[in-house]
Structures are given as C-alpha cells and as structure tokens.
Amino acid sequence: MDDRITIRQGGPEDVPAMLAIFDSAVAWLNGQGITAQWGTEPFSARPKTVEAVEQVVAEGAPWIAEIDGVPVGTLTLTPHPGAYVARAEEPEQYVRFLATDGRRHGRGVGSALLAHAAEETRRLGVSLLRVDCFAGSEGRLVAYYERQGFTRTESFAVGDWPGQVLERRL
Numbered sequence: 001m002d003d004r005i006t007i008r009q010g011g012p013e014d015v016p017a018m019l020a021i022f023d024s025a026v027a028w029l030n031g032q033g034i035t036a037q038w039g040t041e042p043f044s045a046r047p048k049t050v051e052a053v054e055q056v057v058a059e060g061a062p063w064i065a066e067i068d069g070v071p072v073g074t075l076t077l078t079p080h081p082g083a084y085v086a087r088a089e090e091p092e093q094y095v096r097f098l099a100t101d102g103r104r105h106g107r108g109v110g111s112a113l114l115a116h117a118a119e120e121t122r123r124l125g126v127s128l129l130r131v132d133c134f135a136g137s138e139g140r141l142v143a144y145y146e147r148q149g150f151t152r153t154e155s156f157a158v159g160d161w162p163g164q165v166l167e168r169r170l
Contacts, residue, residue, distance in 0.1 A: 003067055003107060004067065005065050005066070005067055005072070005073075005107075005108065005109060005112045006065070006066050006067075007063055007064065007065050007066075007112060007113065007116045008063070008064050008066065009061065009062070009063060009064075010057070010062035010063055010064040010074065010076075011057070011062065012054070012057055012058065014057070014062060014064055014071070014074075015050075015053060015054055015057055017064065017071040017074075018053060018057070018062070018064070018071075018074045018097070018099075019042075019043050019044040019050065019053065020044070020071070020101075021071060021072070021073060021074050021099050021100070021101050022038075022042075022043035022044070022053070022097070022099050023042040023043055023044050024101045024102040024103060025038065025099040025100060025101065025102050026038050026039065026040070026041070026042055026043065027042075027102055028102025028103075028105055029102075031102070034137050036134070036136050036137070036161070037134040037136065037137065037141070038134075053097060056076050056078060056082075056096050056097055057076055059078055060076040060077055060078035060079075060096060061076065061077045061078075061120070062074065062075075062076040063075055063076070063077070063113060063116060063117070063120075065100075065109050065112055065113050067104065067107075067109075071101070072100065072101045072103075072104040072107075072109050073098075073099065073100040073101065073104065073109035073110060073112070073113050074097065074098070074099055074113070075095050075096065075097060075098040075099075075113045075114075075117060076095075076096045076097050077093045077094065077095060077096070077117055077120060077121070078093070078094050078096055079091070079092065079093065079094070080092070080094055081094045081096075081130065081132065081165075082096065082132075084132075084156060084158050084163070085132055085156060085163075085165055086154075088128055088130065090127075090128055091126045091127075091128065092126060092128040092129070092130055093117065093120070093121040093124065093126050093128070093129050093130075094129075094130050094131065095114070095117055095129065095130070095131035098110060098113060098114070098131070100113075110144075110148075111148060114148045117129060118149075118168065118170055121170055122170050126170070127169060127170050128167060128168075128169065128170070129150075129167065129168045129170060130153075130165060130166065130167045130168075131145060131150060131165070131166055131167075132156070132163050132164065132165045132166070133145060133163065133164055133166070134161070134162070134163065134164075135155060135162040135163055135164040136161075136162050139164075142164045142166070145166045146166070148168075149168050150166035150167060150168045151166060151167055151168070152164055152165075152166055153165045153166060153167050
C-alpha cells in the first residue's frame with residue numbers, strides 16, 4: 001500500500017467523511033486516556049457538534065487528506081477563529097477542526113495538512129496563520145503545533161476546557 005498523502009479541496013458533501021475522521025480521532029484519544037480534549041462521545045452523535053462542523057465548512061475552505069483515495073485527515077481554513085477566540089487585528093487564516101483518522105495517527109497526515117494550510121494562506125496573500133488547541137494533557141498538543149512552526153500567543157478557557165492559541169508567520 002502506498003502511504004502517499006494527497007490533499008484535495010473539500011465541500012459540504014465531505015461532512016460525513018469528516019465526521020467519521022473526528023469519530024475515529026475521539027476513539028483514538030480515548031484509547032490514550034485523553035477524554036478531556038474532545039470528550040468520549042463520537043462527534044457524529046452530537047447534533048450541536050455536527051451543526052458546528054457544517055457551519056465551519058460552509059463559511060470556510062475544507063481540505064481533505066487522502067491515502068489511496070480514502071479520507072484520513074481534515075482541516076478547514078476560515079478567515080477568523082471561532083467565537084471563543086479574539087479576532088486578529090490583521091487578515092488571517094485560521095485552522096479549524098484539524099483531525100487525523102486514529103488509524104493513521106503518527107503517519108504525517110496532520111503535518112501534511114498544516115503544511116498545505118501554510119501554502120494556501122500564502123497563496124491568498126495572507127501572512128498570519130493561527131490555530132487553537134487543547135492545552136491539557138501535559139500540553140502535548142501545544143508542543144505538537146510548536147514542532148510544526150507555530151508560536152504560543154494567548155491562552156483561554158471555555159468553561160473548564162483549557163485552550164492555547166498559536167500563530168505562524170508566513
């Protein structure tokens with residue numbers, strides 16, 4: 001099997017595949033003992049979460065990573081963050097709903113998607129790419145984004161969910 005990752009533009013028709021990726025990611029996280037990041041219930045079983053994914057896809061540019069034509073990762077770029085993070089004072093692209101199918105964890109899918117997000121941001125003539133993530137679990141996800149070239153900016157919380165905003169200058 002060829003593990004070459006290809007990335008294509010997605011659309012509303014890809015929401016079911018995206019939800020399957022998120023569901024697999026939740027199962028993988030839970031298998032690692034990480035339940036505070038995305039909870040324990042599959043995204044597809046949460047109507048408000050499904051609606052949020054549909055909304056972000058409708059207002060942004062979804063991207064699908066595939067291996068052998070099978071969706072294995074996704075992210076959506078929007079020109080602004082979610083409502084829980086302050087907007088930048090300059091044009092930006094914001095990474096939303098980045099996930100890798102749990103069965104492909106550690107294979108470079110997320111890195112390929114983030115590299116594509118940087119390329120797309122540059123193509124749009126924008127020099128700021130931002131993302132936010134779960135800051136719990138000893139900051140492992142924050143460290144992942146730092147390895148991808150992002151720098152910490154502000155931290156935030158949504159209830160008891162600790163978050164970290166990171167940025168990458170392009």
